Amino acid sequence: MMNHFDFFQIPVSFFPDLADLKQRFLKNSKRFHPDFHTLESEEKQAEILELSTQNNEAYLTLSDFDKRLRYILETKGLLAEGKQELPQDFLMDMMDINEAIMELEFDFDEAVFQATSAKMQQVEAEMLEAVKPAMEGFQDGITPATALEPVKDFYLKQRYIWRIKENLNRFAPASMEVR
Numbered sequence: 001m002m003n004h005f006d007f008f009q010i011p012v013s014f015f016p017d018l019a020d021l022k023q024r025f026l027k028n029s030k031r032f033h034p035d036f037h038t039l040e041s042e043e044k045q046a047e048i049l050e051l052s053t054q055n056n057e058a059y060l061t062l063s064d065f066d067k068r069l070r071y072i073l074e075t076k077g078l079l080a081e082g083k084q085e086l087p088q089d090f091l092m093d094m095m096d097i098n099e100a101i102m103e104l105e106f107d108f109d110e111a112v113f114q115a116t117s118a119k120m121q122q123v124e125a126e127m128l129e130a131v132k133p134a135m136e137g138f139q140d141g142i143t144p145a146t147a148l149e150p151v152k153d154f155y156l157k158q159r160y161i162w163r164i165k166e167n168l169n170r171f172a173p174a175s176m177e178v179r
Contacts, residue, residue: 004058004071005140012072012140014151018063025059069155076145078152086156093123094160101167116168124161127154 005012008024030036032052037045061067073079100116103109131154134147 001054003075004054004062007054007058008062012075012138014069014072014135014138016062016068021059021062025055025063028055066158069151073148073152073155076148078145078148079155084152084156086160087153090153090157090160094164097123097164101164104168113168120161120165120168124158127157130154 003012005016008021008028010016010021010024029052032048032055034045034049034052037048040048061071070079097116097119100112104113104116131150134150137143138148138151
């Protein structure tokens, strides 16, 4: 299967032009729709079905920031199974938040919930701002994979934060869920 970026004939980027991506997807959707190829040979129909499937998978991956981030890191060999470790300083920073969540589980306090939620959003925003220059400066084939280590750390930290948010939302009133 062809690389998703190559499939759409766009450069590898953490921040692609999403309007252009959608246009390419829609154009391919028409071009590779199986209903337009019913008179073709079985071999050609199978090829069209494969292209249609890749079009959908590639679009779903590249149009979503988190999936796109993961895809690029995987294609660069930076997300090997079982080898993802979070920096210890980050885990220490998260300890206070985890403790607040444990307290909320036993005794819900709206003010603590709001403060913890705000802290989570602040941490996420700061992490993205810190790594954005590395993401924007990335040039496929030029930027060495080692320069993407901060992006990998960001991705892993973000996943950790999402798990914390899920825990926080388990006992929060529906009107207060953290996004």
